[in-house]
Amino acid sequence: AQTVTQSQPEMSVQEAETVTLSCTYDTSESDYYLFWYKQPPSRQMILVIRQEAYKQQNATENRFSVNFQKAAKSFSLKISDSQLGDAAMYFCAEGFSSNTGKLIFGQGTTLQVKP
Amino acid sequence: DVKVTQSSRYLVKRTGEKVFLECVQDMDHENMFWYRQDPGLGLRLIYFSYDVKMKEKGDIPEGYSVSREKKERFSLILESASTNQTSMYLCASSFQRDTYNEQFFGPGTRLTVL
Numbered sequence: 278a279q280t281v282t283q284s285q286p287e288m289s290v291q292e293a294e295t296v297t298l299s300c301t302y303d304t305s306e307s308d309y310y311l312f313w314y315k316q317p318p319s320r321q322m323i324l325v326i327r328q329e330a331y332k333q334q335n336a337t338e339n340r341f342s343v344n345f346q347k348a349a350k351s352f353s354l355k356i357s358d359s360q361l362g363d364a365a366m367y368f369c370a371e372g373f374s375s376n377t378g379k380l381i382f383g384q385g386t387t388l389q390v391k392p
Numbered sequence: 393d394v395k396v397t398q399s400s401r402y403l404v405k406r407t408g409e410k411v412f413l414e415c416v417q418d419m420d421h422e423n424m425f426w427y428r429q430d431p432g433l434g435l436r437l438i439y440f441s442y443d444v445k446m447k448e449k450g451d452i453p454e455g456y457s458v459s460r461e462k463k464e465r466f467s468l469i470l471e472s473a474s475t476n477q478t479s480m481y482l483c484a485s486s487f488q489r490d491t492y493n494e495q496f497f498g499p500g501t502r503l504t505v506l
Contacts, residue, residue: 286432310492321396322482322497329492368434377442378423378486378493379450382435 279304281371283383290359291391297344298354298386300369310372311345311352312380317365325367328352356388364390395419396498398483404504411470413501415483422488424466425495426450426458429480438481441466442488473505 281302290296302311309330316322328336328345335343340360344353356363369383399414415424423442427435427450437450439458447458455477459467466485470477480502484495 281434283434312492312494314497321499322484324494327492327494372493374493377440377448378488378490378495379425379437379440380493380495382427384432384434 279306279371279381281369281381281383283367283369283386285386286384287387287389289389289391290356290363292361293358295355295357296359296388298356298367298369298388300352300354300383302350302352302369302371302381304350304371304373306373308374310374311343312370312372313341313343313352313354314368314370314382315363315365316368316385317362322368326354359390361390361392364388396483396485396496398481398498398501400501401499402502402504404506405470405473406506407474409470409473409505411473411503411505413468413470413481413483413503415466415468415485415498416464417466417483417485417496418464419485419487419496420463421485421496422463423486423493423495424460425484425486426456426466426468427482427484428452429482429500435482438468470503473503475505477503478505479503 313325370380483498
């Protein structure tokens with residue numbers, strides 16, 4: 278079975294500093310996509326960033342960037358200049374090119390941002 | 393903006409009750425999903441649907457059923473609620489022709505079964 282693993286249940290970072298959340302996945306597919314979703318406390322889950330597996334260049338979205346290591350099947354999220362609003366649970370997910378649109382999610386990492 | 397709504401944010405039910413959780417999306421998405429979120433386990437797929445009246449089991453379908461009579465609405469049914477079904481339930485939808493399969497989530501329903 279394909280799995281996504283987030284080995285850090287909780288992380289904390291000082292405001293304005295940088296933090297990296299880890300994610301590994303296990304797939305034999307050649308065509309897949311990777312996502313980081315953010316779930317703020319009591320609010321809806323939203324997409325933070327996504328990466329196509331065929332692209333070598335790491336995706337970036339403002340203060341959020343990924344380190345995609347395809348051979349190692351690793352997909353970490355780096356948050357730069359952390360803000361209090363970044364405090365949330367973050368989920369890594371893997372998707373495949375199919376009409377069903379299923380995603381496989383990791384266990385989640387709770388990020389605390391300290392003022 | 394895509395909007396996915398769920399019928400209740402909080403729900404308290406008794407063991408043995410039949411429970412209906414409703415999800416509605418307003419973006420004409422073909423795919424809809426029901427997840428269960430538990431601490432340390434992440435999101436686990438219960439059921440999904442890729443078309444009206446079509447459904448497929450996810451990873452943990454036992455004790456649940458679903459209904460999709462209209463494209464915009466996907467219902468999760470707990471036939472006879474049990475205490476181990478106390479959890480956060482998330483609904484999501486996605487556009488079938490979206491290469492990336494990005495899913496859009498509802499706010500969640502926190503269900504407590506006493």
